[in-house]
Every structure is written in C-alpha cells, then in structure tokens.
Amino acid sequence: MRKYFVTGLLILVPLAITLWVLNLIVSTMDQSLLLLPARWRPEAVFGFAIPGLGTILTLLVIFLTGLATRNFIGKRVVLVWEAVLRRIPVFNTIYSSVKQVSDTLFSSSGNAFRKALLVQYPRQGSWTIAFLTGTPGGDVCNHLTGDYVSLYVPTTPNPTSGFFLMVPRADTIELDMTVDEALKYIVSMGVVTPDHFDKSNIIDPKKVPDPKQ
Structure with a gap:
C-alpha cells in the first residue's frame, strides 16, 4: 500500500503544482481586464466571466x-x-x-544566465553550479586584477x-549543459540529471580495487 501511495504522489503532485502555477499566472494576468471600462468587461457583455481572456x-498588449x-x-x-x-x-x-536588470536578462545579445558554470563554493574542493551574469563593472574593475566574471550561485x-560572486574566469569550468537542465539539476538536489549525461564516467566505489591487496 505504501508503494501505491508513493506512486500516486509522484503522479499527482507534479500535476497539482503545475495546475496551481498556471492558475496563479492566468488569474494574475486576468487582472488586466480591470483596466477596461466596466461596460466592456465580459461580465457586462456576456453575463459571466471568461477565464483566460x-x-x-x-x-x-x-x-x-x-x-x-x-x-x-x-x-x-x-x-x-x-x-x-x-x-x-x-x-x-x-x-x-x-530596466537595467531587465535589459540585461532579456537582451538577445547579452550573456546573462546563458551559461552554466562549475565553480568551487563555499570552500576550496567543494563544487556547485553557477550561472554567468556578465563581468564586473564600475569601480569594482579598479580593484580586481586579471580576468574576472560575475556569477550567480542559486x-x-x-x-x-x-x-x-566575482571570481577569476580560470577558476570556473563551463558545462555542456543548458540553463534549464542546470536548474532542474539544482532544484532536484542532484537527483534529476540531464538526459545526455554520460553515466559511464561515474566510478563505482565497489569496483575500485583495494590498494592494500
């Protein structure tokens, strides 16, 4: 019974969350109808509300x-x-x-959040996934020596x-992974790996020979 219950959760929870998010987006965007005169709204024209209009x-617009x-x-x-x-x-x-943030994020010529990188954080030897947001600017450049990049670590x-973070470019590794794949990997805490991930490179600890033998 526990297995059946968990299987049901795995099917219904993603569906329920997806419907909840879509309902939140649609209901929020439907508020734009309040900008119309009262006589032009669906309630006045058709006598009932039309979700999604x-x-x-x-x-x-x-x-x-x-x-x-x-x-x-x-x-x-x-x-x-x-x-x-x-x-x-x-x-x-x-x-x-x-406007400055939106121009950076949505500009087709920009590189913000278009690359997933591997960076050591929060200490040396500990790695995590970060997103490239650009290069340091302003007075910051006067205090950084070398080629630095700006990163967002979610x-x-x-x-x-x-x-x-602002780290040397040499301390980052560009991943062969899209931003969407990296986000899924982060949100799932490493459980959901990209489809093209090569698992043949993973070393099974049980197959590693004991150096004492």
Missing part, C-alpha cells in the same frame, strides 16, 4: 507594444517617455534599476535566492 489581452516600438517613431516615443520618467523623484531610481531547492 485577460491573459490573451495582456499578451496582445505586450506584442503590440513591442511591434509599435520597433520602428523609428516608436523608438523616439520611448526615448521621450523614459526621459520624462527619469525626472520623477523616487520613481526614477526604481525604474532605472529594474540555493537549493529554491533557485530564486542565492549569492552573487
């Missing part, structure tokens, strides 16, 4: 915003808009910081928290 509206800002006029409007936002106290600090099993 706000999600479609949100994705459409994001797509149209990107489409509109790709041309010359749209870029000029964005520049003027950002210049106005930068003149607003407090708001300027928050907006500039968030915690397990919650990768949203972690540590920011």
Whole structure:
C-alpha cells in the first residue's frame, strides 16, 4: 500500500503544482481586464466571466507594444517617455534599476544566465553550479586584477535566492549543459540529471580495487 501511495504522489503532485502555477499566472494576468471600462468587461457583455481572456489581452498588449516600438517613431516615443520618467523623484531610481536588470536578462545579445558554470563554493574542493551574469563593472574593475566574471550561485531547492560572486574566469569550468537542465539539476538536489549525461564516467566505489591487496 505504501508503494501505491508513493506512486500516486509522484503522479499527482507534479500535476497539482503545475495546475496551481498556471492558475496563479492566468488569474494574475486576468487582472488586466480591470483596466477596461466596466461596460466592456465580459461580465457586462456576456453575463459571466471568461477565464483566460485577460491573459490573451495582456499578451496582445505586450506584442503590440513591442511591434509599435520597433520602428523609428516608436523608438523616439520611448526615448521621450523614459526621459520624462527619469525626472520623477523616487520613481526614477526604481525604474532605472529594474530596466537595467531587465535589459540585461532579456537582451538577445547579452550573456546573462546563458551559461552554466562549475565553480568551487563555499570552500576550496567543494563544487556547485553557477550561472554567468556578465563581468564586473564600475569601480569594482579598479580593484580586481586579471580576468574576472560575475556569477550567480542559486540555493537549493529554491533557485530564486542565492549569492552573487566575482571570481577569476580560470577558476570556473563551463558545462555542456543548458540553463534549464542546470536548474532542474539544482532544484532536484542532484537527483534529476540531464538526459545526455554520460553515466559511464561515474566510478563505482565497489569496483575500485583495494590498494592494500
């Protein structure tokens, strides 16, 4: 009975968590319908709410915003808009910081979180997986000698928290592993290995000859 119960958990728990996350995302994005006038909302037009309609509206607005800002006029409007936002106290600090991070993470030309690296942490001889976020900048460069890289070391099993490190590039090893595979490996605490992982390189301690013999 215990085996059957565990098997049921292995099937239902991932499904329940997936549905919960999707419901959270859809319900959050559906809040965009509140921006519409009351007479245009589904409750007023059809007499009942339509789940997911706000999600479609949100994705459409994001797509149209990107489409509109790709041309010359749209870029000029964005520049003027950002210049106005930068003149607003407090708001300027928050907006500039968030924009800088988002430009780094989502830029197609950037390398942030595009490489998984092996690094010794928290001590020599202890290895963990980190993600490349760039290279040190600002006044930090004046105090570091040599080729350094910036890393994000996530915690397990919650990768949203972690540590920011700046280490010599020579002390890191680039992994033949995608960011998604590395995240799965970290979240599962090493249980879920990448599909292309070569297990033939693992040495079985039972097959290692005893040096005393």
